[in-house]
Each structure stands twice: as C-alpha cells, then as structure tokens.
Amino acid sequence: MTADPTGLPADLSTAVERLCRTPRLLVAMDFDGTMAPLVPRAGDARPLPATAAAFAALAHLPGTTTALISGRALASLRAVASPPPEALLIGSHGAEVWLGPDARPLTLTQAQARLLGRARALVQGIAGQHPGTLLEEKPAGVVLHTRLAEDSAASAAVEQAHLALDALPGVYVSEGKRVLELSVVRADKGDGLRTLRDAVHASAVLFAGDDVTDEYGFGVLGPQDVGVKVGAGQTAAQFRIGSPDDVAPLLELVLGLRSARS
Template identity: 50%
Template structure:
C-alpha cells in the first residue's frame, strides 16, 4: 500500500468529507482546444458515486468560467462548482458582481487585450465575469513569449488588475481571487472535517497551502509543489477517487 493509498483510506472515514478537484489536467487530460476537454469516463463515474454518498461533498474548483466549467465537465448537482479561481460559486454567493469602477476596468482590459493579441497565431482570449484569460498553448513559442511579455508589461501592470499565471495561460481579473480562499469558503460551508484537494497547475498551490493536518493534497504531474502526495496524471486521480468510493461507501 502506498502512502497515498493509506492517507486516502484514513480520509475516507471522516464524518464529513470535502473532495475538491481542479478540472483540466486532473479530471480531464490537457487538450489543444479547451472546449473539447472532457473528464475521463471512469473518473466521471467515480465522482458521481462519491457525490452520492452521505456527508460527502464533491466540488470542482477551476480557473474556467463557471458556465464553461459546467459545459465541459458535464456534471450537475450534487457536484458543486466554483469557477474563475474562486470568483464564481454555483450558488451565486461568490461576490462575482462588479461595481461600476470594476466594470469600467474590465471593459478597458478586454479592449486592450483584444488589440494586443489581434492577428497573433494560436493566441486565444477567454472572457470571464470578472476578467480575461490569455491562452497561448497553441501559439508558436516565440509568439507565446512575445504576447505574454506584452500583456505583463501592459494591461497586467495596470492598477486594480490581479494576475494569476498558469500553464500556457495568464489570467487577469479586476477582483482578487484564488483557489485557496475558495477552498476555505467551501470547507466552512459544508463543515468538512477533512479535505482532499487535487490540482496540477501553479494556481492550485494557493489551495495546497491552505490544507490542514488530516487533509490530503495531491499534485498531478511534475513541478514544484506544497502538496504532500503526487500522481502522474488524470487516470491516477480516477483510481484514487474509486478507492475513496470503495472505502467510504463501505464504512
């Protein structure tokens, strides 16, 4: 039995459990076209089973906008969803509504980014309720570097703009948000005794940093991390969730 297996078996027996999961690179393999990402079938089945167990909350915690996350994941209640790095909660209590100054700031940000990336091959903008993500995964390396450097030196440097770097993406927002703070909100709302969080990106480190004794953090893939455990990819996450279903369902 691996250390992670042992930790998962112990975690599965807590009275109230919160399982919070990033989506891309964790439940779904990374793909060139973000709209085509889908959770692995076995993983989706494990999530449905886990979410149906008593005193168990499963939440997707993603940088994607909430509507986009719901579309690509295919999940509905009782699976909870938090989008835009914690800027949108599916119960509407996320504080995602902007005041007039923030709305004006967002309009300017969108206009500047559209002008900046116009004609750049492989670069895509993803609009969100409180910001914009600049995706360069499909851009030639020299284009990706040039565009991201220009974004950092220009729109990202403006007052009131929050910047969250990720894998081949730069998220810009007019409100402060991170997954760590969102995880704390979820923990409090469901009164969880322990948390499992799995993520693959640098944006997930804010959540790993918020984990407490008795929680389990799982880094998916390579890279420096504060998580105690690591797996190679989405199939391993699916196997971990299946183990939780087996043990928690039989407790």
C-alpha cells in the first residue's frame, strides 16, 4: 500500500492532494494516540515534535485553520499539547469549545452540577474497590481510567460503573481505550467537528483520530473531506495510517501542498 516517499498509502496521498485544493481547509486533529503517542500517565503525553511543527506551521497559512478535538478537558489539553495560539480547541469530546479569546467557559445548570456530584460519588466508590483504577475530574464529567489496573479489575470496575450510572437519567456514559467516561452534557466529536466547520466556514475538513470516540467525527464527514483512522480497529474512516509516527508525514504533505498554493 505504501507507494510514495512519505510512506503514506497512495490513495490517501491522492485524496490529500484533492483536499488541499479547497478554498477553506480545516485541519482538525485528535490529540492522544494521534498527535501524541499513548502513554500510561495522561500528564506525560506530548505531541511528536515533527507533528507539532507541521501543525503549528499550518496555522499560519491563509485559508487554513487548525484545531485540536479531544476528549480531554480543555485545561488538560492545553497543558500537554501546548497548542499554537491560532489553533481552535474542542475539549471534553465537544462539551467544551474554545473558538478564540472571547470564548465563554462551559457552565453547568444547577441540576447538571447536582447530577455530576452524585455520579462522581458513585464512581469514586467503585474506583476505591478496584486497585489501579484512577479518576479524572472534568468540567462536565468524570473519567474512570483503567489502563494501570489488572484486566480483571479493569473490566469489573467498568461493569459496576455501567450498572450504577445507567440508573441516573441525564448521565451519558461512553467507553474508550481502557477508559469509561460519564458526562452530564451530551456531546460527541461529531458535534465538535460540526461546530468547528461552521465557525470557520470550512469548505473541506481533514480529521484524524485513533479511538472509538473519534468515530462520531468520521460519521459527520462528507465526500469533500478526508478522515484518517490512526492504528488498528474498526472504523468508518475512509483512510488508515499505522500509528502516530505517520501523522507528521500526513501533516507535512498538507503543509507542502497548502504552502505551494498560497
């Protein structure tokens, strides 16, 4: 499948060449597992240098907007990604939106805040019973991380959390790679991608992601867009690359083509 010096699949390179002729391009990237290799501790994640460099350079081109679209809370995303100031940010899978300095932070209703408190207490109790599981607080939710737990403890914790949270209407539960996440704001990466596309009037979108939650993003792409799944697993994306190491060549191809055009 690999045909050109970039090492990218030939059909992807051809699609990117077509994509880059669009007037207003949005380059929206997932962070963990896409811009940055997956690591055991979320705070240690950093973008691969060549990927970060190409992403930052893209933000300076006319007719090109960059964005990160992550499941992380915005504060956590900023801390590990150090995004270029021009990049738009979607956090908490779409519940948090930063489209510039005037952006207002997410605020919960009183009912949502109460519900979040109840859900958090339930998951705290479950994490306490399963060694190696960890909680992460987010503005609209809580994440139960099981990456450091034994497989049996991880699956038991996830099963108990599902049972407990299913009894709380208004709590939305999703699963990713060794994480279970609850949110009191219903949003997914498809919502986030639509928000970005509308905000910048993008005529086409490049979106890459590695996790099951990215499938919502691939689901809102049209024929003019390019969706790239990073790594193994079922996907609705049209294209696939092997690992985060392949993201720099992808962004460098976009950068070269968009630079030549401007």
